[in-house]
Amino acid sequence: MLVKLIVSFCLLIVVASSCRKTTSWDTNWVAPLINDTLDLSNLVNDSTLDVAGGFYNVNLKRTLLDVGVGDFVAIPDTTIEQDLTLSFASITVPPGAQFVNAIEENTFDLQDLELKKIILKAGVIDLEIENPIHEQVKLDLELPGVTLNNVTLSKSYIVPAAVGTTPGVLKRTIDMSNYSIDLTGENGSSFNILQSKVSVSTLSTANPVVVTNQDHTIVKAKFKNVVLKYARGYFGNRIISDTSDFNIDFFENIAGGSIDLPATSVKLKIENSIKFDARAQINFLKNVNHSGTVVSLNGDGIGNTFLLDQPTGSFNSLQPTYIELLYNSGNSNIENYFENLGYKHTLAYQIQINPWGNTSAGWNEIYEHSKLKMTVEANLPLSIQADNLTIRDTFDVNLQQTKDKSRITNGTFVLDTDNAFPFNGNVKLHLLNKNKQELHVVQSSHPIVSSLYGALNSAGIQHQLSNSEFVISEAMVENLDKVKFIVVDFELNTPNPTTQTNQMVGIPANAFLGIKLKANFNLKAVI
Amino acid sequence: MMKIGALLFAMVFVTSAFGQSMPMIYDTLETRKQEVVLDGAGQLSSTAVSNSLFNFFIKGGEIPENVRSDNYNQHNDLNRVGVIAQGELSYINYTVRPFEKKNWGILVKAGTLTTVSSRYRSGLFGLAFLGNEPFLGTTIDLSNSTATYIGAHKLGFGFIDLKSKSSVNLNVYGITNYNHGYLNNSSLTQDAQGYNAEVILNGQFEKTSRSTYFKGLGVGVDANFILPIDAFSKRSYIQFQVQNLGVAFLSHKVVRYSMDTTIQFNGFEINDFVGDGAIVNNGTSVFDAIGLKNDTITADPIALPFSIQVAKIIDEHSSNLLQSYYGIQAYYQKGAIPMVYAGLQVKPIEWFRFGASVSYGGFAKFRGGLYVQAVMKKINLGIATTNIVGMVSKKGFGQAYSFRINYRI
Numbered sequence: 001m002l003v004k005l006i007v008s009f010c011l012l013i014v015v016a017s018s019c020r021k022t023t024s025w026d027t028n029w030v031a032p033l034i035n036d037t038l039d040l041s042n043l044v045n046d047s048t049l050d051v052a053g054g055f056y057n058v059n060l061k062r063t064l065l066d067v068g069v070g071d072f073v074a075i076p077d078t079t080i081e082q083d084l085t086l087s088f089a090s091i092t093v094p095p096g097a098q099f100v101n102a103i104e105e106n107t108f109d110l111q112d113l114e115l116k117k118i119i120l121k122a123g124v125i126d127l128e129i130e131n132p133i134h135e136q137v138k139l140d141l142e143l144p145g146v147t148l149n150n151v152t153l154s155k156s157y158i159v160p161a162a163v164g165t166t167p168g169v170l171k172r173t174i175d176m177s178n179y180s181i182d183l184t185g186e187n188g189s190s191f192n193i194l195q196s197k198v199s200v201s202t203l204s205t206a207n208p209v210v211v212t213n214q215d216h217t218i219v220k221a222k223f224k225n226v227v228l229k230y231a232r233g234y235f236g237n238r239i240i241s242d243t244s245d246f247n248i249d250f251f252e253n254i255a256g257g258s259i260d261l262p263a264t265s266v267k268l269k270i271e272n273s274i275k276f277d278a279r280a281q282i283n284f285l286k287n288v289n290h291s292g293t294v295v296s297l298n299g300d301g302i303g304n305t306f307l308l309d310q311p312t313g314s315f316n317s318l319q320p321t322y323i324e325l326l327y328n329s330g331n332s333n334i335e336n337y338f339e340n341l342g343y344k345h346t347l348a349y350q351i352q353i354n355p356w357g358n359t360s361a362g363w364n365e366i367y368e369h370s371k372l373k374m375t376v377e378a379n380l381p382l383s384i385q386a387d388n389l390t391i392r393d394t395f396d397v398n399l400q401q402t403k404d405k406s407r408i409t410n411g412t413f414v415l416d417t418d419n420a421f422p423f424n425g426n427v428k429l430h431l432l433n434k435n436k437q438e439l440h441v442v443q444s445s446h447p448i449v450s451s452l453y454g455a456l457n458s459a460g461i462q463h464q465l466s467n468s469e470f471v472i473s474e475a476m477v478e479n480l481d482k483v484k485f486i487v488v489d490f491e492l493n494t495p496n497p498t499t500q501t502n503q504m505v506g507i508p509a510n511a512f513l514g515i516k517l518k519a520n521f522n523l524k525a526v527i
Numbered sequence: 528m529m530k531i532g533a534l535l536f537a538m539v540f541v542t543s544a545f546g547q548s549m550p551m552i553y554d555t556l557e558t559r560k561q562e563v564v565l566d567g568a569g570q571l572s573s574t575a576v577s578n579s580l581f582n583f584f585i586k587g588g589e590i591p592e593n594v595r596s597d598n599y600n601q602h603n604d605l606n607r608v609g610v611i612a613q614g615e616l617s618y619i620n621y622t623v624r625p626f627e628k629k630n631w632g633i634l635v636k637a638g639t640l641t642t643v644s645s646r647y648r649s650g651l652f653g654l655a656f657l658g659n660e661p662f663l664g665t666t667i668d669l670s671n672s673t674a675t676y677i678g679a680h681k682l683g684f685g686f687i688d689l690k691s692k693s694s695v696n697l698n699v700y701g702i703t704n705y706n707h708g709y710l711n712n713s714s715l716t717q718d719a720q721g722y723n724a725e726v727i728l729n730g731q732f733e734k735t736s737r738s739t740y741f742k743g744l745g746v747g748v749d750a751n752f753i754l755p756i757d758a759f760s761k762r763s764y765i766q767f768q769v770q771n772l773g774v775a776f777l778s779h780k781v782v783r784y785s786m787d788t789t790i791q792f793n794g795f796e797i798n799d800f801v802g803d804g805a806i807v808n809n810g811t812s813v814f815d816a817i818g819l820k821n822d823t824i825t826a827d828p829i830a831l832p833f834s835i836q837v838a839k840i841i842d843e844h845s846s847n848l849l850q851s852y853y854g855i856q857a858y859y860q861k862g863a864i865p866m867v868y869a870g871l872q873v874k875p876i877e878w879f880r881f882g883a884s885v886s887y888g889g890f891a892k893f894r895g896g897l898y899v900q901a902v903m904k905k906i907n908l909g910i911a912t913t914n915i916v917g918m919v920s921k922k923g924f925g926q927a928y929s930f931r932i933n934y935r936i
Binding site: 024 | 583584586587588589590592595654655656657658659660661663717720721722723724792793794795796797798
């Protein structure tokens with residue numbers, strides 16, 4: 001009987017366990033998500049925006065090209081070697097006697113550069129001397145034309161004696177900073193030539209020693225890490241050309257609509273402080289927008305060659321020359337260019353140096369602070385008329401819920417805004433699957449209302465409060481695990497509060513958009 | 528039908544006897560040779576949660592909003608809830624006498640034990656069953672809340688005195704579950720719109736780190752001493768009972784989550800959602816954000832969930848129609864308070880008796896109890912409840928049932 005009872009209880013356990021259904025209940029939650037204020041303050045005073053008359057102005061200044069001495073004249077690492085031997089069979093050298101005395105001209109390989117004089121800002125000579133005889137020797141090195149404060153570079157070294165067939169070796173480094181180097185050679189009319197003078201003698205305390213014409217005294221001088229601060233000579237007939245892109249990332253998010261800009265002018269400015277003849281050409285400046293539409297800028301200097309005048313003065317009194325190309329609504333299609341809302345801009349240019357050859361008799365000059373610089377400058381009111389201008393951004397998401405476990409069933413995003421921009425804004429969310437097919441659209445219940453419909457706040461800034469909701473239905477939540485992308489469309493208009501038609505509006509200084517976003521959601525607890 | 532189901536549920540899932548639900552019937556006869564006892568009991572008790580809610584956890588289903596709200600409104604500032612389920616199968620052989628000079632038999636038992644105990648603030652219940660929306664604009668106190676869950680199986684061997692029926696058992700315990708957590712000074716404050724929140728969290732939660740069935744080993748004793756007391760010209764019997772007094776050692780490390788942090792949160796900034804540094808990309812977890820530390824550590828020994836009872840019990844050989852029983856029982860359980868109880872047994876005929884009792888304490892407030900018992904030649908059968916209201920009404924605060932089957936040879 002007892003056994004029967006136990007078996008019965010066990011059966012009851014199984015039955016009761018298998019019959020139990022899940023328990024669930026709904027809970028209501030509120031969670032803050034975003035609290036932020038967007039404004040343009042971080043763009044002010046960084047050559048993008050400034051304020052005039054209480055409104056923002058675009059004060060854009062961007063450098064497109066900036067090249068200097070290192071880009072035109074460069075001395076690569078170069079090793080100069082002198083191999084010194086007797087011109088006769090042998091000699092017994094008494095103590096303190098000189099047995100080598102040679103002067104040589106060494107050539108720098110600088111391709112089409114023909115330099116006559118350079119001044120080094122930095123650089124070194126790594127010197128290595130080999131002594132083939134079995135006594136210490138004194139080596140005197142002089143570099144005629146290499147001076148610092150008008151003193152010629154001259155060094156003396158005691159070089160160790162050779163041991164057996166292994167020559168004695170001495171290594172030294174000479175700092176060449178601020179040295180001036182005359183590269184015209186012994187006759188004073190050559191280029192890229194460095195003179196060197198070497199003499200070798202035994203020490204007065206040495207023993208007499210036999211030196212033959214098979215004994216090679218070798219001097220290696222490696223010019224390394226040379227940075228110039230001045231160069232004179234002929235810089236060659238060269239063409240520098242490039243095509244460079246610069247992107248305005250924000251415009252990449254424009255998905256539709258249009259804008260109207262006020263009268264706009266843009267200045268392209270070329271500054272030259274290098275003494276050479278040159279001519280330049282801007283091949284094209286174009287942009288492409290999100291839909292692939294390309295607009296090229298037409299106007300003065302585009303596609304035409306123009307000359308760059310040489311600067312005047314010298315080191316401290318150098319006066320650059322400038323060329324300014326102005327593009328405005330009257331002489332170009334600059335408004336169309338910007339209204340295309342291109343996100344990728346491409347500039348192609350070329351500059352030819354010494355286009356007529358060495359007409360300066362080798363007197364091109366470049367200083368440490370000389371440069372060839374191209375900048376673009378724009379100064380215009382930050383005013384815009386937006387007609388359903390749609391800014392779009394896409395976010396990858398991976399939202400997972402298990403349907404038989406605790407989960408969110410539905411909810412509402414509540415957006416409270418404080419808008420001091422004269423724009424109306426409508427927000428729309430597109431929920432897409434992995435193939436970017438639209439599953440659901442969530443539309444804001446109300447727009448973010450333009451500040452022009454509001455009143456002044458305590459800081460004297462006109463603003464308007466708005467509240468809108470985005471309802472996430474149960475059907476949307478059911479599909480949540482299929483949503484892989486959320487596309488946010490922000491549609492802008494600039495309506496006139498009286499006529500309700502879009503108008504050109506300026507952006508007031510200190511305009512802001514305060515955003516508070518919270519989620520109200522229903523969480524179904526399941527156990 | 529529902530009551531029968533609930534009764535069966537309790538008998539099936541909760542097994543262990545409680546002295547106050549069905550008083551020990553003290554039989555000093557020495558005629559028994561062997562005895563098999565199956566007893567079990569369980570209670571689901573609370574000071575604030577009624578069966579209208581508990582029933583959903585027993586039968587399943589969607590808990591309506593009004594049930595959750597009504598139960599929330601029944602809460603005091605500090606509340607208690609507990610589940611204790613215990614069952615044992617004991618075999619007693621009085622003929623095996625391990626000690627020549629003692630009239631002792633042997634007692635072998637196997638059982639299972641599950642306890643869930645909690646003391647909590649009403650706010651914690653509100654958050655769990657209503658969410659935070661009903662509490663916008665207020666501060667929810669979460670302090671001084673604690674919960675412990677221990678599951679174990681036990682196997683014991685001991686001795687029992689043939690005449691007095693006093694017994695001592697040494698048990699080994701296989702720990703199957705251990706979770707423990709508490710919150711000290713903790714609260715959630717929200718503004719009325721739900722745009723700002725301040726969370727103060729100071730607490731700890733630890734759980735076993737492995738998924739093996741047995742997670743630790745323990746040792747403990749059950750002891751049951753019965754002493755005759757002569758007072759007011761009559762003899763009474765007093766029972767001193769200790770169950771599961773011992774310690775357990777977890778064989779694997781425990782994962783301990785601890786936090787002592789104040790978070791003021793009013794939302795992220797836009798830049799937190801865009802670019803390479805976006806919080807969705809940079810691996811920032813919610814745990815990191817709230818300063819939750821996660822350590823895997825060697826656990827300290829844990830006390831088994833023991834109980835101690837002192838009670839006046841029923842004399843089987845008394846010829847009185849009415850006999851009283853009463854006592855006090857204390858649980859080593861977070862959130863539980865000592866329980867006192869008193870009852871009266873009616874024995875209208877020799878083989879049948881029934882009784883009624885009242886109690887206060889444990890995880891509950893005042894409760895009434897009932898039991899019936901049949902005492903036959905070889906079998907005793909008894910069932911009991913210590914929560915009459917809970918048995919018949921959704922307004923009762925929990926349910927408590929027990930049964931005992933004695934088979935004598």
